Amino acid sequence: MPNKKYCVELTEDERSHLLERLGRGERPAAEQTRVRVLLKVDEGPEGPAWTDARTAEALEVAKGTVAGIRRRFCKRGLTGCVERKSPDREYDHGLDGEQEAELIRLACSEAPDGRSQWSLRLLADEMVELGVVDTLSHETVRQTLKKTSSSLTGADNG
Numbered sequence: 173m174p175n176k177k178y179c180v181e182l183t184e185d186e187r188s189h190l191l192e193r194l195g196r197g198e199r200p201a202a203e204q205t206r207v208r209v210l211l212k213v214d215e216g217p218e219g220p221a222w223t224d225a226r227t228a229e230a231l232e233v234a235k236g237t238v239a240g241i242r243r244r245f246c247k248r249g250l251t252g253c254v255e256r257k258s259p260d261r262e263y264d265h266g267l268d269g270e271q272e273a274e275l276i277r278l279a280c281s282e283a284p285d286g287r288s289q290w291s292l293r294l295l296a297d298e299m300v301e302l303g304v305v306d307t308l309s310h311e312t313v314r315q316t317l318k319k320t321s322s323s324l325t326g327a328d329n330g
Contacts, residue, residue: 178242181216186250193254205231206254209241266312267305274304275316292317 182190190207193199199207208231212222222230224238231238245253267275278298283289292310299308 176242178239178246179215180210180213180219180242180245182210182214182219182250183216184218187211187214187216187218189250190254200256203254203256205233205237206241209233209238210245210250210253213238213242267308267316271299271304272316272320274302275299275313276320278302279317 190211194204194207194211197204209227212220212227212230213224215221224235224242227233227238228235241253248257266272275295279290279295284294284298287294292313295313296308296310299305299313
């Protein structure tokens with residue numbers, strides 16, 4: 173058997189923790205799969221030490237998935253491997269209240285010449301042109317209008 177770069181050797185406590193976590197069955201499916209992979213590739217005294225290929229076939233995942241789980245276990249430990257990692261980056265969440273109000277005002281106004289209605293991209297470009305924001309994606313426009321559309325349409329229907 174070739175030497176693996178990342179060997180998984182679970183302690184008795186880690187193994188019982190994973191079995192308990194799996195037994196409850198209330199975790200997301202992807203998390204349960206990661207637990208099952210760790211239990212199958214465990215090369216400790218209690219582990220079956222399955223190969224990546226055998227584990228992948230038995231659990232119906234790719235061999236690369238099994239290798240990635242091994243690697244994450246060695247680099248992040250048990251919790252870091254099994255639980256989903258939060259993203260490292262921070263997202264800028266759209267527009268503030270005044271900018272939202274301006275976007276809604278613009279969306280409710282007459283469409284530009286030659287257009288029957290505003291497109292998301294036109295609204296985003298117009299907001300930048302008016303100097304309301306420095307940059308604005310059409311997706312932010314979509315999300316903002318979707319968030320506010322229920323209150324806008326509710327006033328029309330009521």
